[in-house]
Amino acid sequence: EIVLTQSPDTLSLSPGEEATLSCWASPSIPSNNLAWYQQKPGQAPRLLITGASSRATGIPDRFSGSGSGTDFSLSISTLEPEDSALYFCQQYGSSPFTFGGGTKVQIK
């Protein structure tokens, strides 16, 4: 089973700042099959990024993903108040498909 570890647990930033969220995999993820999701309170997760770096349909270009193998990151440039949410990474390269523990982004 591939274990995903996200850091930090919580990120508190001001509007307009840039957020960088990390996701480490052990062992490495085949074919960089990593997705990122955003979840707001009381809502289902929303797909942001697939294949480590491809934005899903309708996702603003201030969201970007990067990385390969074991080290991945999600960047949110120019934070907006509506970006306050929980962010999860997920690997779908090897069954069972697993999720990271999440990073909470708080907008000051």
Added chain:
Amino acid sequence: QVQLVESGGGLVKPGGSLRLSCVASGFTFSDYYMHWIRQAPGKGLESISYISSTSSYTKYADSVKGRFTISRDNAKSSLYLQLDSLKVEDTAVYYCARGGIVLRSWFDPWGQGTLVTVSS
């Protein structure tokens, strides 16, 4: 638009059973893998089961194996999860999600979730 709507959650005693349903619309349901994912209160996400497009292949997380059964009815564009021998630790919001035409794909979209509470 592509949509998934779950139902069937509720309060059940330990050892009890529930059947969750997920009705799909806006896409050709019979083409896709489908998944069930759960989220315990204040916790992260756990992928618990998936089923292939023709029901020929199913898989379960160790935490639910032997107690939960996934199924689908392509004629009704519906996905099901039978929950038996429920434990307190099964308390969670249960989401259905569309996978891909192939197994190794992301989950999109997700349903709104249905809450299962196991308590005496």
